[in-house]
Amino acid sequence: MCSLKAFFTVASALGFLAAAPIRAETEDSTLQLPDTLIRLHMEDARFALPRESFEHWIRRSAHVVSHYYGKFPVAQMYIALIPVSGKGVKNGKAFAIDDATINVRVGTGADHQDLLDDWIMVHEMIHFALPRVPRRHHWIEEGLAVYVESVARSNAGDLAPKFVWAGFLKGMPHGLPANGDSGLDNTPTWGRTYWGGALFCLLADIEIRKRTDNRKSLRDGLQAIVHQGFSMLDEKPVEELFAIADAGTGTAVLTELYEHHRDTAHDVDLDGLWQSLGVQAAGTAVEFDTSAPLRHISESITARDPGF
Numbered sequence: 001m002c003s004l005k006a007f008f009t010v011a012s013a014l015g016f017l018a019a020a021p022i023r024a025e026t027e028d029s030t031l032q033l034p035d036t037l038i039r040l041h042m043e044d045a046r047f048a049l050p051r052e053s054f055e056h057w058i059r060r061s062a063h064v065v066s067h068y069y070g071k072f073p074v075a076q077m078y079i080a081l082i083p084v085s086g087k088g089v090k091n092g093k094a095f096a097i098d099d100a101t102i103n104v105r106v107g108t109g110a111d112h113q114d115l116l117d118d119w120i121m122v123h124e125m126i127h128f129a130l131p132r133v134p135r136r137h138h139w140i141e142e143g144l145a146v147y148v149e150s151v152a153r154s155n156a157g158d159l160a161p162k163f164v165w166a167g168f169l170k171g172m173p174h175g176l177p178a179n180g181d182s183g184l185d186n187t188p189t190w191g192r193t194y195w196g197g198a199l200f201c202l203l204a205d206i207e208i209r210k211r212t213d214n215r216k217s218l219r220d221g222l223q224a225i226v227h228q229g230f231s232m233l234d235e236k237p238v239e240e241l242f243a244i245a246d247a248g249t250g251t252a253v254l255t256e257l258y259e260h261h262r263d264t265a266h267d268v269d270l271d272g273l274w275q276s277l278g279v280q281a282a283g284t285a286v287e288f289d290t291s292a293p294l295r296h297i298s299e300s301i302t303a304r305d306p307g308f
């Protein structure tokens with residue numbers, strides 16, 4: 001699955017584009033979507049696919065993100081596609097220095113399937129939906145992007161639920177604390193940052209749904225942040241963001257979960273969690289157990305939205 005490939009691509013991307021974003025003097029085309037304007041720069045002649053294929057991929061990714069959040073988090077953004085040798089979408093980075101900017105490195109030989117399989121464009125756009133937080137909370141920035149990318153794409157019908165859960169079964173163990181680890185705020189390893197953050201989001205999503213009879217979810221909390229007009233262009237204390245999101249669900253789940261995991265390493269019984277959710281490993285795939293007590297919750301998390 002995309003997120004399985006992501007484990008290693010994301011890891012190798014950590015040092016990528018750490019400096020200033022790449023921007024051209026002027027954009028080469030402008031894509032107007034219902035709730036955002038995209039200014040795109042790419043050197044067409046370097047890529048095997050025509051510009052229209054990349055525009056379609058970018059529009060679709062923005063549509064998935066808009067749908068999940070109820071609106072696109074920023075009114076306009078600048079995207080630069082940087083050609084590199086090979087196939088596939090390689091890695092990316094979102095910036096919010098002057099305005100919302102995404103740089104993505106794309107293989108010059110990328111084909112239609114590479115763009116259909118890509119998770120990176122959605123991941124980078126999701127970063128726009130959360131205000132910047134102090135560095136020690138980087139795990140929530142990356143964890144949210146990892147978790148929401150899979151969930152939003154399944155809600156849009158772009159990923160099959162079994163594919164997403166297979167990815168969670170494989171990925172979430174990377175987020176468990178290792179020997180000697182501290183809390184999420186003090187353990188900036190790759191596993192705890194990307195998958196520790198994603199596991200935090202999954203636990204929050206489940207707990208919000210349990211406390212609200214499955215009427216509210218993490219999505220409602222995240223939408224509350226975006227609907228107050230906040231984005232990556234803003235800077236906020238993480239406690240304030242969790243309070244806004246908690247108000248959006250009518251619970252205190254994020255605040256409580258953060259208190260629990262911020263300073264101290266706490267193990268999570270993943271086997272017990274998958275069992276209660278009715279998600280069973282079957283080789284590298286998964287099967288669903290419809291009799292499991294929280295199967296209604298795992299089903300809701302990755303259900304395709306009827307209106308999409």
Ligand SMILES: [Zn+2]
Pocket residue numbers: 123124127141142145
């Ligand atoms: Zn990221």
